[in-house]
Amino acid sequence: QVQVAESGGGTVHAGGSLRLSCTASGLGLGFATVVMGWFRQVPGKERELVSCISADGDSTNYADPVKGRFAISRDNSKDTLYLQMNNLKPEETAMYYCAQPSRSYYSGGAYYCGLARHYWGQGTQVTVSS
Numbered sequence: 001q002v003q004v005a006e007s008g009g010g011t012v013h014a015g016g017s018l019r020l021s022c023t024a025s026g027l028g029l030g031f032a033t034v035v036m037g038w039f040r041q042v043p044g045k046e047r048e049l050v051s052c053i054s055a056d057g058d059s060t061n062y063a064d065p066v067k068g069r070f071a072i073s074r075d076n077s078k079d080t081l082y083l084q085m086n087n088l089k090p091e092e093t094a095m096y097y098c099a100q101p102s103r104s105y106y107s108g109g110a111y112y113c114g115l116a117r118h119y120w121g122q123g124t125q126v127t128v129s130s
Helices: none
Strands: 003-007 010-013 018-025 036-041 048-053 060-062 070-075 080-085 094-099 104-107 110-113 124-129
Touching: 003 094, 018 036, 018 094, 018 124, 036 070, 036 080, 048 070, 048 080, 048 110, 060 070, 060 110, 080 094
Parallel strands: 010 124
Antiparallel strands: 003 018, 018 080, 036 048, 036 094, 048 060, 070 080, 094 124, 104 110
């Protein structure tokens, strides 16, 4: 049984920071064996990939709008995924989800991930006020 729980969202002013956490179990052969990612969705828009990280944590990918401001990490000993978000912008107000991307691959030395097939968690709301 897959269980995913996101936390750490809240309301901050533009330029503020938040750290999201996600605990997950029941994925693949264990949390430490699967690629994980953070996704976000604004009502009326499609869900988008924010960032992803390989199972061993050595490879990461970031959407262009968040590069240099967000940092994804994981602690496989705690089955936990993190997203440190700095210098937040109002347009980043969204529900944030963690999930297992449907695919991941390397191309030209860079690491890429796709969207997830299933979003098991309830998400955590991030609101950035201007």
